[in-house]
Amino acid sequence: MKTLMLMSAMLLTACAHSPLPLTAESSGWEAFGKQQALDGQLKISQQSLEKRADVSVWNPDLYSAYSVGYEMGKQEYCSQSAYILGVKQERYLGICDDINIFFQQDYVSGRHSTASM
Template identity: 40%
Template sequence: MKWLLVLISLFIVGCVSPPLPEFYSVDTWQSYGQDRAEQGQTFQSQDKLVSLSAPKPFTEEMFQAYQVGYQEGKQNYCSQNAYVLGLIGKPYHGICDDINPFFQNDYANGRLNFF
């Protein structure tokens, strides 16, 4: 019975998504935006970020910092070889299409050779 409780507890803990870092500073929001983009994740709207930061306040300055960080991370992410990204099976969510119109095509060609 004790093991059953432990397993259920682990299952519940495993199903809960990890909390966001404590967003108190503008620098933290900039780092968050950069990290998201460098992982190839899509840009989040201001409304989404407000809901993620609740109940803590979310200011326009924080959103601008997120945007700056996201653009920096996006430049880093989009400078990688799209073919290799597809070749190794990493997901691509279209964040580079406005920077490099060939990124999607190169990624797709790499996915064709994915093992």
């Protein structure tokens, strides 16, 4: 059941496309990547970004910029309290699991707590 719920959330996330930068400037792609992570989104693959990006601005260096920004945002996102994230009943897609093996567990504990924010 848990796996089914996570897969459903991932599918919904994949369908809810955020607008991509319309520039070939790496700073725009870095900012986009950082915001994706700060929003708790899963990292978009290079292949998916290539398909979604405006072909007149896309180049492989932009994925590197996106990745740098994503990792910065991920570090910030994963430094928050997973327990409080769960208490707030916010969505968590597992982006911190490789950084903190207890993040998911703490998040679930928060979701099941009786505390309210």
